[in-house]
Amino acid sequence: MFDRPTEFDHATLLDVLARADVARLTALAETLLPQLQDVEVLHSRTGLVMLPMRDTVKGTDFHLGEVLVAEAHLRAKGCEGYGMVVGRNLEQAMAMAVVDAVASLGQSPEIQAFLAAESAEITARDTARLCEVEATRVDMETF
Amino acid sequence: MAYVATRGGARAIDQSERLYRAELGQIDATRVTTLRQSLPNLIDRVMGEASLYEPDLAALALAQTGGDLYEAVLLLRAWRTTQPRLAIAAPVLQEDLITHRRISAAFKDIPGGQILGPTLDYAHRLLATDVLQGRPYTPTPVEPAATPAPAHQPSLAAWQKAQGLVADPLREDVAPDAIPDLTREPLLFPAKRAHTLQSLARADTGGMLALGYAAMRGYGNAHPTVNELRLAEAEVRVTHPSGTVFSAGRVKVSQAEVTSKGKSGQLNLGFCATLGWNEVKVISGATLDLNAAAAPKGSPVEEEFFLYHTEPVEASGFCIHFKLPHYVTFQSALDALRGAKTAEVPA
Numbered sequence: 001m002f003d004r005p006t007e008f009d010h011a012t013l014l015d016v017l018a019r020a021d022v023a024r025l026t027a028l029a030e031t032l033l034p035q036l037q038d039v040e041v042l043h044s045r046t047g048l049v050m051l052p053m054r055d056t057v058k059g060t061d062f063h064l065g066e067v068l069v070a071e072a073h074l075r076a077k078g079c080e081g082y083g084m085v086v087g088r089n090l091e092q093a094m095a096m097a098v099v100d101a102v103a104s105l106g107q108s109p110e111i112q113a114f115l116a117a118e119s120a121e122i123t124a125r126d127t128a129r130l131c132e133v134e135a136t137r138v139d140m141e142t143f
Numbered sequence: 144m145a146y147v148a149t150r151g152g153a154r155a156i157d158q159s160e161r162l163y164r165a166e167l168g169q170i171d172a173t174r175v176t177t178l179r180q181s182l183p184n185l186i187d188r189v190m191g192e193a194s195l196y197e198p199d200l201a202a203l204a205l206a207q208t209g210g211d212l213y214e215a216v217l218l219l220r221a222w223r224t225t226q227p228r229l230a231i232a233a234p235v236l237q238e239d240l241i242t243h244r245r246i247s248a249a250f251k252d253i254p255g256g257q258i259l260g261p262t263l264d265y266a267h268r269l270l271a272t273d274v275l276q277g278r279p280y281t282p283t284p285v286e287p288a289a290t291p292a293p294a295h296q297p298s299l300a301a302w303q304k305a306q307g308l309v310a311d312p313l314r315e316d317v318a319p320d321a322i323p324d325l326t327r328e329p330l331l332f333p334a335k336r337a338h339t340l341q342s343l344a345r346a347d348t349g350g351m352l353a354l355g356y357a358a359m360r361g362y363g364n365a366h367p368t369v370n371e372l373r374l375a376e377a378e379v380r381v382t383h384p385s386g387t388v389f390s391a392g393r394v395k396v397s398q399a400e401v402t403s404k405g406k407s408g409q410l411n412l413g414f415c416a417t418l419g420w421n422e423v424k425v426i427s428g429a430t431l432d433l434n435a436a437a438a439p440k441g442s443p444v445e446e447e448f449f450l451y452h453t454e455p456v457e458a459s460g461f462c463i464h465f466k467l468p469h470y471v472t473f474q475s476a477l478d479a480l481r482g483a484k485t486a487e488v489p490a
Contacts, residue, residue: 014389047229049379049391051196052322054234055340056300056400057414057432059314061234061322062340065190065418067379067394068197071229082383084229086392088197100383126241130291133243136259137292140251 007107008115017096018085020118028114029095032102036076043073046088072097079104149468163209170206178202187395187419188212192455193219194326194345196394196418213459220456231319233380233388235396240375242296248369249402255296260374299371300400300412309402309410332447339435342450343428344417350453354443355427363434363444367401367426370412374420394418399425401433411436 008016017025033039048066055062070093072083081101083093103111179186179202189201193216200219208214244260247253259265271280304311323337325345330338343351359367374397378390398416405411413433415425434444443449452458 010383010385010387011389014383014387018389018391045227045229047227048195048223049229049381050231050319050324051377051379051394051418052231052234052319053340053377053396053398053416054236055336055414055416056237056298056398057309057412058312058336060336060340061317061319062337062344063322063324063326064235064341064344064396064416065194065196066223066228066326067232067418068195068200068226069229069379069381069391073384080384082385084381084391086196086379086394088199126294127291128287129243130294131287131289132285133258133260134288134290134292135285136244136261137288138257138259140257142251 006112008112012119013103013107013115014096014100016115016119016122017083017099019122020114021121022089022092022095024114024118025099026091026095028110029098031110033098035102035105036074036079036081036098038077040075041072041094042075043071044090044094046070046090049084069093074098074101076101149470167207167209170203174206175199175202178205184420185210188348188421188424189215189219191417191419191421191424192216192345192347193223194418195219195223213455213463216455217460230381231322234319235377237298237300237373237398238295240296240373240377240396240398241294241393242292242373242375244374245296245371246369247299247371250299250370253299253371254302255293258292258296296373303370303410303412307409309412310407330450334446334450339432339446339450340414340416342454343415343432345455346424346428346450346453347455347458348421348424348427350455350458351427351431351449352423354449354453355430357443358430358434362442363430364437365403365411365413365433367403367413367430367433369426370400370402370410372399372422372426373397374422395420397421397425399429401426401429403433 046068049069050066051064052061053064054060067086068088069084069086070088070090072090072093074081074097079101081097081099081104083096083100085092085096099111179198182205185205186198186201189205189212190196190198192212193201200222201215204215204218207218242258244262245255245258247257274280300309303309323335325338325341330342334342357363374395376393377396379392379394380388381391382388396416396418397420398414399422401413402410411433413429413431415428415432417424417428431444431449435446438445441448
């Protein structure tokens, strides 16, 4: 079930990076950083993302509340990188931006292997939780 | 009401704050982490009422206030104003929620089935006093099913609309940046539905329960049955500068629909959702939403009544301001009382 094309589309790449293990993501970013030249950091900050939701009764979109995020945006010679993660870990967002920038120049085998491994781990984590959730499925009988 | 500036007491004020904080002791990262890990439901409640999702900051606010919920919510609401708004995420849709718990008290056989998820609904409420005797309480692990539950569950309301059981009003598409926003504009009545639902999402849990319970006991127009209750995670979908939409991570959300028989031969539904997992809040809020349509002026289920009186920072702030010096107001009342007594005494 973990078979994937070697090339990850941009949305999947970003989804996986945002949920990847922080220590491993940071380590990967450090190894990739020398490939970027003249890095200019446009943003490295925390801020708010407003989260709307759709009411299931009348279909009205409303604001549920704000989520604190960490954002990083960088520009290097010939590319840009962007990271945004729920929480306040600026280092995690910057690491995501570095990998995004390098990947925009071409997804190396190293990046693809990282994405495949992290994606598999995220899927395994979600599956394990949903197996626990499934154990609570109930079939009520009425008398 | 008359107010007056007071002077003096600076030393006493300083010492009183020290006395308050001394009782809480040193606050360090370990305490914050312990609070976050051990009190997830309280953290969720504070985040929902503060309208700011960040568990570490909520735990810090609780640590700093010794668990005074109103002070904790105030701290978070105040801190929130220091942060820029970077984006508005894509709207969360019910069918996209990663669902951990989903039940209906109205319909036994709902599409997708009933999943109890994490709950104490059917548990004995027994205090584990052995813990105080040095015997730790270790929870029995879950026995996972062989196959996972579907991550996404169908919408019961959508099925009811398709069956003609509930009204299916035409919805108007609104761009995310055009959704009415209480953090940028005042709450006016009759309230826009987006304002009502945002206000309920950040309302005080206890206040909503009190007013919702009043409706449930008969001070409303409709008795609620839980149509659908969900505890879930929602993806925070944001846009990359290139235009790619992606998830920056997940947040916990809860939502409830409650139902009652309407006069038009259909079921009426009320709705409420909030950040974090907080079932009492969303069931109470949905009950208030269900009752609001035909509520008489001044009743606890009238929209203006329940929205104004469940705003936690305004309500608690107004309550505690009565502790502050009101000497001029009171002196004036006292003078009037003495004047009346003097007038009563025959010369």
